[in-house]
Each structure stands twice: as structure tokens, then as C-alpha cells.
Amino acid sequence: MADTITINVDGKDVQVPPRTQLIEALRGPANTETPAFCYHQDLKVAGNCRICLVETEGPRGWALGISCHLQTAPGLKVRTQVSSDKIVKLRKGVMEFLLVNHPLDCPICDKAGECTLQEHYMGQGKHESRLDDAVGKQYKGGADHRFLDSKGIERGGKKIDLGPSIVLDQERCIICTRCVRFMSDVAKSPQLDIAGRGDHAYLTTFPDEPLNHEYDLNTADICPVGALTGKHFRFQQRVWMLKSVESIDPSDSLGANLTIDYNNSGSEGGKVWRLMPRRNPDVNKSWIANRTRLLYQNLAVNRLTDGKKAGGDCTIEDATIAAVAALKGAKRVAIVASGHLTTEDNAAVLALAEALGGKAEVFGGSWLTVGKADGIALSGDPVANRKGVELLGIKDNLDELVAKAKDFDVLLVAGNDLWSASAEKAAKLEVIPTRIALSAWVDATVAKATIAIGIRAWAEVRGSMVNCNGRVQLLQACPVVPNSQLEAAWSVLTALSKAAAKPLTWASEVDAWKSAQARGSAFAGMTYRSIGPMGQQVALSTTTVQPVAAGV
Amino acid sequence: MTTLHGFPQPTHWKGKELPRILSGLFQVENGHTLAVAKQHGVYGTIGPMLFDKSQLELIELVKDSGLRGRGGAGFPTGMKWSFVPRGTGKPVYLVINADEGEPGTFKDRLCMTRDPHLLIEGMIITGYALGVRTAYIYVRGEMLPQITRLNDAIKEAYDAGLLGENIGGSQYSLDIYVHRGAGAYICGEETGLINSLEGFKGQPRLKPPFPAVSGAFASPTVVNNVETIMAVPYILKHGAKGYRAFGTDKSPGSKLFSISGDIVKPGVYEVPLGMSYMEFFELCGGLKGELLGCIPGGSSAPVLSADETRKATLDYESLASLKSMLGSGAITPFNTTTDVPKFLQTIARFYAHESCGQCTPCREGTGYVDRVLDKVVDGQGRDGDIDLIKDLADSYEWTTICAFAPGAAWPVQSFIAKYREHFQRYIDKNPDHAAARDLVTQRPGAFW
Amino acid sequence: MDFLVLNFDIILTLLKPVLIFALLFQVLPLLVLAERRGAAIIQDRPGPNRAAISLPGGLKLRGFGMVFNIADAVKLLFKESFTAPFAHKWWYILAPAIPVVTAILTPAVLPWFAPIVHKPDGGALQVVSGQIFDANVGLLLLFAIGSLSVYGVVLGSWASNSKFSLLGGLRASAMMISYEVSMGLSVLGLILLVGDFSLTRIVEWQTYHAWGIFVQPVGFFLFLISMFAECNRNPFDVAEGESELVAGFHTEFASSKFMLFMTAEYLHVLLASVLIATLYLGGYSLAPFPLPYPFGAQGVEWVVIDTAWIQAHLGHVGGAMLIIGGLTMLFLSHLVTVHKRAYAAQKPSDLAERAKESALFAGLFMFLAFAMVAGGLFAIVAGGPTPLSGVIHEAKPVYPLWVGITTAVIQLHIVLGKTLVVAWLFIWVRWTLPRFRYDQIMALGWKIMINIALVNLLVTALIAKLVK
């Protein structure tokens, strides 16, 4: 892998990997700003936007070419906008053409702020306009921003409902075909196409068929302009007001990488506004499923922001005191770990059991059904950290717990919603008189619990999960929390260890991670820094789950 | 059936015999039928004359003949054939580009109407030379009579054993299919044509890979014009030298020229390359009125002014030296009564309409130029609009995937360069063009 | 009556502090008014004119802004006496008292009039000093007390427990201590000439020789500048520096405590003016130097306008002062009418209101002017030679008690008049000069003022030796 070749960019020799797209070499090793609209790292090259033009030296002198299609070869000589006035002029020209029929409605465009067109206009644009209203295509149509196609039928328009999740603004579309390529090549469901030709080309679905796919919201992400927008985020926030933290998909064991975009200023208070895919070529490429993307909507809904005790609400502190008392007085304690919580939380489960000594026993696993991998960004297993729990040495033995439920007088369930997974099996656990539930939401388990303590949800904690392929990935904490009293599960479990003779004294999730490292040999040597935003692979010797192919 | 001016054509001109390489059967009654064609020597090569030669020999022969593509680009045909990789295990396809869409060009149509068998003969030779099992004729959708003729001719050929398995008793088999296009100009571009042939949208592909390496159905593909292929049998018959007897040294052979415009007898003429334009006009009955300029080779070729036309000859080199091109051989002289901006408007509108919409500069640029030209012709022009049009054409000239954009840019650039005062007259017609120009900067922004 | 006359010295001595303080606290609001109104006049604006007392008959009494003083006092006294929670409470409460106490103690050693000498019938000769406390080290005592006022600033700023306050206090204390050196040195020249620290003796010396400003011009300026610094007045008001330190040392003070600080500040200005008037403008002496009298027995005689002379020409002097007062009133009346014109851009109703008030004041001043001029003329015409009591004390004739008291009153007015002139100088300078930078102040104090003061002292000593 390490071998590189030398190409010459603007008179300077640059070491680049061989046979990659020139645009990657320019953007990466050559550090030359290269605009592109149609080019996307995880899509096939279409080469139609023409803004990434460069000059290369060939047998017939300097020739124009598009850097997204050209490949690096030894001795390649490239001129970019840095050294070629021609490129500067032509890019300005291309930018002008892109803008001829593009509306100037950035102020109400949801893409504004993360719009590729805006970015590159600042870098490569003409900056003084010579357009007037007579040159846009809509002048032949009407004031409704519609135009007549070659058959005289009105097309275009500002708000076209493409399907359940996507709205199209035809006027903003620059026909880069990224969405078309995504739907056909990645989603394998070619629901979109460009119809018409010339500047009357337009993006459309097939007649009377909506755009409806589990991954269709990705088209809004890859749309370089605001033509495709997701209905869930339409007009909600301006993107420059959002801050983001990096996290992963907590609802699926592939752990698709994503960012949590939130806004914690303003009179509205903090709120998580959206989840966006984060590119990780080894996990989910640039894609996340709609299901994952809409998870943020649950973060402020139905939350267990306080504690519960004997059926009534109480503060978290009171609930914790009651739980400690129950654990202290217990003869046999069953503690259920959870694949929905981080590895740190599960390490805390083990540490608590250890502290409680012989009277505690740890169970793990889930009754949720495992689906099939779709090959893009979902593995189908809803237990995100199943692997991490396994690597900590917790067995999948919930049925065993059901079998000997009578032996226990206290049940501590840490973030594992047993009752909604299987109410029938879980009903047998109701013989245990004291049932303590740690949960972020008011779920079925909380309803059946005698003591419930609210914990932070996945978006609000820092920790790690191990995906189905044995990749340790980090979740970072978003500061938006419904109740600042809420603590992460490991922290609550640490507090519950007061019931033991030697309570745990962990100060942060780093202590929890160190404990996890002590328990799971696969984590040896890993630090949060070494895991980083892209994750770190553990040795797969202990794998029992088949690896799921990463995205296409 | 089709009555064209120019027929009957003279066989001699100024004491010299005019070539009848391509148009031999044009004036023969029922020349399109196999029987009549055979009488006139068509299919004469299908036999030992062909099958005794090796593929490489044939390719060398065509190379030596100096035959160049007659579709417009003028790429040496033999060289094109030699690019086809051998032994890849993939089939090689031959596709005949009969998607004749260049404004002013109507030669292939006539070829297919009057002499389809010569085309089939050429295809058999080419197919044999390249190892083709399946060949396509991609015909423009509007050419219904031609499609009928071709299908009839192919049927006749199949019936006569000239197509299908073991042609003429040889080991060579060839199937020919007529593919009807949907009438898009861009499908005359070879990769666009291949895309269309495959059932995709007729949009050019990124090159490389070139079609010779990976074309139709991801296999090596040769795309040739009708007229090019029709010249192949003659070359085989008379050898490279025989073909080179006509034309100039660098542009050997003859070519069909479709002439229209301000000429007394418009039509299709086969003349040797190298004849001067003025002489050719004389051959066509002379010009109407005083010459103002001439489009030398299809609407995408840069226009020639009257002086340049007088200097030009009908060959690739002469026109290249005048910064124009022979193109498809569609010659359109126009006289001093021509309204040049409206002429250009027509051309620009054609290109705006026919742009496939794939590449940004061509998609938006052609429409942009069209609308600005419309504005100028409507008398709404302003100072600077001419430069704007020129600048826009410069911007999209070479920045696209295929050669459509330069083809759309050249007429614009050349018309403006050579007839600027005609455009200025239109702008001067707008009484307040100067005031209008000032208002551009004063216009309030978004009204809403 | 006899008792009063016989025990006049005791009664007056007891009464003096009361009278002087009453006088000072009467002049104080005038000074505040002068500050505000003076600022306005210098800065081309009308000045305070909103606070008014509504009287029956549609008359709104504004008193040229004097009502503002009442309003201020009421407001400051009745505001919540807020103590900053982070302050050091005891020192915080104590701090504002210190400058006021020092300011109140200072006038005790200032000579307000010449000693009243009289011999009651059947009593011993009584000499009542013009000071409350006739200390023969008066000036030193004055400086000693005056220096204490810096403690108020320092303590207040430190006790506030606020950075701004502390910075202001630090700057102020450093500056005040620095300028005390040059203050002491500058006045030393005068002391050298007079040969006494008693302020009465200094005034007497000036009466017989010349005012301090004439014999010690350099000393006067040095002392004046030092006094500016001591009072924290512009251009030396680094203690407050609102552009840098909010309000400086009294940022955290409010209501009555703040009022105490402000009172002390104006008292200091007033007392500094009195001190300057006493040391360099001859105190209660009427003329700057002995005046030539061309029609004397031996030709030109040099007449010393001392207390005895005033007493001898009591009618003329008193009459002349009344006439001057009357003319001042006339001028004030004129100003009132001028200001009536100045408010031309007013609403008619408001204009009428103001017209009423100005008419009232114009009339009042006019009446007073006429009364005083008339009284003065009468005194000049009717006042013959002052009756003598026939007793000689220290080679001066002793007059009856009423003459002594009248003279004292006249001299008190002379002192007050000079004080007001100097006080106006304070105000005038405040609205003229910008604040100095702290380093500039220090450079001026240590590098320039002290040197000039020392040279001045040396030169004075040489000249004094030569003259003697």
C-alpha cells in the first residue's frame, strides 16, 4: 500500500497513490482545492459537472480533462487553477452556467451553509453577475418557477413531493445525477432519473411512483445543492447554527458512523436537530438508513427523566437510595447487562456484580429478533453492542435467568428492555419481588419495575461499542440532555455499588473503559485516542457473529 | 421516390470524369434491389477476393487508401480499426452510424435509400476485417423509408446467403440489425450512440475507455459512418491506389457533399476531394446572388467568409488551415440577403434543443446562448451582449465530455467573429440599449 | 445684655464652630450648583433646569437648578443603604466617614476674620481669634489632618473588595501621598518669609507686606496644583476615572455613604479654596499690598489696609461692599433675563411658566440690588468716623464690640469672596483640562513639581537673606 508515484501538480512534484482518481490526489496529497459537484467518493464517476477541470500534458500538448475521471499515473503533469489562468476562466464559466438556472434563494434554502455550490462559488465563481431575468429557463414558463419541456409540458417547480421523506426543488437541481447514481448503484433501486435534455432536463421519479426507499434520505445528503431536502429537517434549523459531535448508530450492530447535529443555544433550549452520516469507508461508507437517521426524534420523547419508586415518581437520588437499600438487603441479585449500552456500562455491570460478591449473578443477551444485513449500512441486528458484551465475557443466557428466576429476590436490568422484547418470557421474571430498571426511556420494563432510575440515552454519553465486525467505535456525548441530573448507566451503577462492602470509585468513563479493558482481553492497548473517530478493529478470534459486508 | 435537385448529375466536369464510388447506383432505377445492385457489381467482392485476404491485410489496405471517416470528425478509418484489441474473448461489434442529424446533411439518407446493398457489402468486408459477428445499423428514427429500405435489403441479402451463417460459403458469419434511434442529434456521437443502442439514455460516455476497447455491451466496438463503409468495397476492388486516384494526396478519394442554401441546384453530389468551393458551386448550377459566406461542412463547422470560401478547396487540410472543417460535407452557401443573426439563431436553437443535458457547460451554455441571441434578434439586445455570447461559447467550447459543445460553440464564435456588424445592427435597433445597459446595475434585486 | 458682652469671648468661641460649619454647609450646595451650572455654561448647554417645586399660582420654582441639590439629598438619604455582600463590612461603613471627618476638622485652624479685640465696660480686654482653634502650628496641623483623608479613599476602595475600586483607591492614594511632598515644599517658601506656622500670622504678614501670590508666585502655582491633586479634582481625578474604573474607589458605595464621599469631595474643594485664599490671596485682608496715599502729610504715604484701617473706615468699607453686592445682584438679575431669552425654543406653556419664574427672580434680585445699593450709599454718606472706645491694644485702637463684629462679618465675606473665586477656578479647570494619565501625574509630581518647589525654596531663602 505504501508505494506512491510522483506526479507533477502546478510544477511541484507530489507523491500520490497510484491509479486513484486525480481529484483525490489533488485534494489530498497535492493540497489543491478542487471543486466538484457530481463526484462523490462512494459513487461511480459521472463526470458531468465539469467544474473539476484541469489541464494535463499529453502527446498533443496540454489538454483539458476532468480530474474526477483522470487517474494518477507516473509522470503525470497537471495544471490546476493555481498555475493556469485558463482553468480559472473555464471554471468561472462552468460556475456561471451552473448558476444560470439556479435560483438565488439561498436564504430559504436548507442546504445553505453546507451547499457545495455556495462553497465553490466563493472559491471559483465569477463574482460579478451578467445574468438577467431573460436568460433563465423559467422565463419561458411562468412565475411558478416552472418551465416547458421539449414537448411543451410544464415541468419543474419549487416543491415537488417525491415521496414520504424527500421534497424536490426542481429549480435548484444542477443535474449532477448523484442521487440517480445513488439510487441505482448503492440502493439498487433505480427510482430516480433525469428526464428531458438540454437545460430542460429535470430530475424525476417514474410516473406515479414515489421515491420510497429505506435509504432515500441519503440523496438529500449527497445533493450538492438544496434540490433534495428531507422532510424531517425541512425549514427546521439553519445548518450553521448547529454544532455536531461524532457518534455511531446505536440501533444496529453495524454501528454506522454518524454525527449528531444539535443546537444548544437560543431561547428554545438545546435540541438535537438531525443525525447525519459520517464517512467511514470501512463501515458504512457515506450512508445511513432512514431508520437510523430518524432516531434523534426519540431523544426528547417519552424520556425517563426522573426516578420511579413503588409506582410513583421520585427523584433520581431517592430512587438510587431505594435501589441501594434493596441491593443491600438482597440475598441473590440477578443483573442483566445490555447490548444496547456501551461497553463501559457493561463493564460497570460486571464490576457491580463483583463488588456485590457471591450474591450477584450477571446475565446478558437479548430476545430481539435478528434481521438480515442489507449490505449498505444495516446489519439487521438491533443489539448494537452485542459483540462488546460478548467480548466482556457476558453470556447470552437470558433464558437461563427465566428458568431460575425464583432463586433471586432482586433483579437489576441495565438498559435492556426485556418486557418489550418478549413480554411473554419476561412475565416469568415478575416472580422476583424487587425489580430495578435502568432506562433512558419510559419503556415496558420501566412500567414493570418496582424501582426505575433514568439514565442518559446513547446520544448523551461518551463510550464505546463494538460492531458486528469487531470494530470498536466511539460514541461522543452531545451536551443536550433532557435533565441535567441524568447520568450515564455506568455512573448510576457506580452509585448502586454503595450497597457493596467496597463501592466502586470511578470518576469518568475512562475508568469504566479501563475496567472493560481489564475484563476483555480484546480491548488491550486500546485508548479512546487510538480508537478515534474511525474505530479500531479487535482481533476476530472470538467472533461468533458472521461479519457483515460493509456498504457498497 | 425522393426527388432531389442535382439529378441527373453530370458524369464529367470540365473534361474530367467525376467519381462514382458511392453514388454509382444513385441514378439507376431500382438500384436498391439486390438484382439491380448485383448487375452493377455490388457484392462483387464477397467471395475469394475478400476471404482470401487476412484481417490485417484488409486493415492495412484501408490504412493505405487513406480513407477518413465521413461522419464529420475525419478520423482515419484504418487506424480506428487497428485499435480494436484482438483475442480478448469478447465479441467485436460494428455499428454503422446512420443517425444523420447535422443540419444541412442529407447524404446518408440518400445512400440508404438508393444503394443499401453497397452499405451491406461494406459492412460484410468491415465485419470480416474486424472479426465481427453482429453488426448494427443505428438509423435515425425519423428516417422511416430508409429503415424500410434497409430492412428489405437485409432480408434480400439474408435470402441470398450474403448475410447470416457462412457468408458466400466462407467460414465467416455476420448478422446485421437495424436499430431505430429516437431522433436525437447527440446519438450521432459514437458513445452516445452506443448508450442509445444499449437502451440507455443517449448521452455520451466518459472516455477513456474508448469504444474500440470497451464500447457496446462493454465489448470492443467500431462505429463508422454509412458513407465510410460504403467506400470500403471500392477500395477492396480497386486497391488503395485505385482509391487514391481521386482526391488529393492527404485527402484521397471522393466524398458526397450535400449542398443547400443559396445555390441554384441543391442536392447531393459526389466529387473528388480537393475541388475548389467555387468550382463546386458552378457544378451545382451556380450561386444565387452575391456570396456572403458559406458553412463548409455542416452547421457545427465554423463559417467561412466570402473571401475564405473563394480560397477554400473541398478537402480536410484546406479547411483546417482556414480554422474550419469539412465535417459531414454539408455545404451551405448564403448570399448577401441573408439575415445572419437569425441564421445563427436557428443554428443555436438547434444546439440548445439537442444538447443531451449531461455536462453542465453544454446543457446550460447552449440554452443561455440561444436565449441571449433570441433577445438580440427580438430587438432587446444591449451593448455587451455580443461579447457575452462569444464569451459563453468560449466557456463551453472544450469543457465537455463529447464534441457536441465545441460543435455548438464554433458557429457562434465564427459567425460573431466574421459578421459582428450584422449583430451590432440588431443591437443598434434597440433604441434604448445604452439605457437598458445602465439599468442592469440599477435593477432592484429580488423583488419579493 | 451685659452678660453677653462681658462673656463675649466665651460665647463667640462656643458659637464659632457652629457658625463656621453652618456657613460651610450653606456654601456647599452653592458649589455643587456652580459646578453643574458652570459646566453647562462652559459647554454651551442650559444646565440643570428640570427639578422644580410647584407653588400655588402656577409658579414652578426651579431656583436655577438649586432644587436639584434638594432632590439629590432626598434621594441619596432615602435610598436603600446598600452594603455590598462581598465587602468588608466594618471598614466599608467606616470609610466614607473619614474624609468627612477630616474635612470638618480642617476649618478649625483657618482664620476667618481678624481677632476681635474689645474691652467691655468693667471687664478685661478680650481677644477672640478668627480661628476656631488658634494653633500656632496651624498650617502643620492642617496638613496633618488633611493627609488623613486619603485613608477614606484607601479604606473604601479596599473594603469594597472590588477590583475597580481597589485600582482607583491605589491610584488615588499613591497620587495624594506623592503630591503631599510638593504641597509641603511649595508652601515652605511662604513660611520662610513669614516665619510662623500660624495661619493668622500668615494673613497678617500678607496684610502688611503683600499677598502670597505676589511674593511667592511659583509657590502659589505649585500649591494650587498640589491642591488639585489632593482634592482628586481634574486633571488629577484618577481615583474615579469613569472611562477605566467605573467610578473608582466609590464604585460599590450608594445612598448616604456615597453622599458622604461626595460631600467630603466638595468640602475638600471648598476648604482647599479657603486655604489658597488664606495663604496666597491674603485671607481676610482687603488689599493686596499697602496702598499709596498721595495726599498724606509727607506726600505719598503707604497706607496699610489692615483691620484697624477697616475699622476706622467702617462706613465706607461696609457701604462699598454693599454696593458691590448690589451690583452683583443687578448682574444676576440681568442673567435671569438673558436666560429667559435662551429658552426661546420652548413650548409656549412652558415658556410662560419660565417667564413667571424669571420675573420673580429678576424682581427679587432687582429689589435686593436696590436695597443693597441704597444701604451702601447710606452707609457711606451717614457713616462718620468710627467711635473709639479709647483703649489701645498692641498699638491699635480698640473699638466697641459692634464695630469688631461688623468688621469680622466684612472680613468673613472677603474670605468667602476669595474662596468662591478660587473654587470657580477649580470648576473652570475641571471643564478645561483632560485627565492626566497616571504615569504623567507621577512624573509631574516627582520629577517636576518637587524640583521646582526646592528651587523656589532656595531662591526664596537667598532673597530673604539678602533683603534682611
Place this chain on the structure above:
Amino acid sequence: MAKIVPRPNLSFWEQVYFVEIFKGLATTMGHAIRNLTGQTKFPTVSYPEVQYDLPRDYRARHRLMKRPDGSPRCVACFMCSTACPARCINIVAEEAPDKHIEKRPVRFEIDLLLCVFCGYCVEACPCDAIRMDTKLAVMAGDNRADFVVNKESLMEWKPTDYPADDTQSQKAPGGSLHAQALDEFKSGTYH
């Protein structure tokens, strides 16, 4: 690049400063004497009885411009709140039923206590929806909530309060000349 202002070259007497003090004193006293005697009119006015006419460009309390139908012209683009250095503008957007408008504010609040009256919001507005020409320079309230003005109160203004010759304003949606301008715009004669 910092601009270096050279110190003025002072003459000897200016450096001594002593003489300059007296010059300054003469200046101020000159003013004082003139004001006491000659001056009949001060440049100051007796506020609030007499008030200067606020200049046209004075930045006072905001108002929201209206469309002919009375709805706010604002399209909730957040440009103003983005430009606002005091972060005093709070907007909540929603989809507008009119497809030409697309986006409109549900809430539009300005906290006038935070506002620094810089006028950046007016500059930033792409559709001239917010202006600061109300001449309502003085605001009074009992509590902080009174100073948070909402969409309704920002639109409570009468067109008659604004000059008829302010044609740009009157042509703008909500103005009296708006219909005429709209016709011109539609017919293409609007320039």
C-alpha cells in the same frame, strides 16, 4: 494592519504645557462669558418638551414589513439572527401554504434588551422585511419580558406614519404603491 498615527510635533511651549493650560482656560471662559451674556440660543433642546426630528437613517425599534395581505414579508431565512452580534433575534420557521413564499416565521422575537441597535439585521435581510425606521427610540417596561417584542407587535404599524415620498418603501409589499409596482413588474416595465 494597524494604522500608525504619528504624534504631533509639539513646540517648546506646547511641551511645557503650562501656557497651553491658560489657552484652554481662556477658551472655556470665552464660552462661559458668551453663554452668560451674548448667546441667546443653545444648541441643546429641552427634551422631552422639544424633540429633534430623528434623522431618516436613525436606527430605532424594529418593524416587520407586510405583504399586501398583511402577512409578514419575512421568509424566516435567519439571516438577521445570523448577522445579529447580540444574538437577540429568535425565529421559528414553518412551511408557508403559499408555494411562492415557501417559508415563513411562526415566531419572530427580538429581545430589545439584548439588541445593540447596530442595524445589521436590516442590512442582512434579503427581502427588506425588517427595518429600524420606526422612530420609536424610547422604550419603557416594567419587566424584562416587556422588552421581548414578538411578530405581532413588530407588525403593528400604520403606513400613514411613514412618508409617502419614501417610494421604495411604498412600492415594497405592504406599501401603498405596491399594487402598481406589481403590475409594472408583471408587465416587464419595472425597472
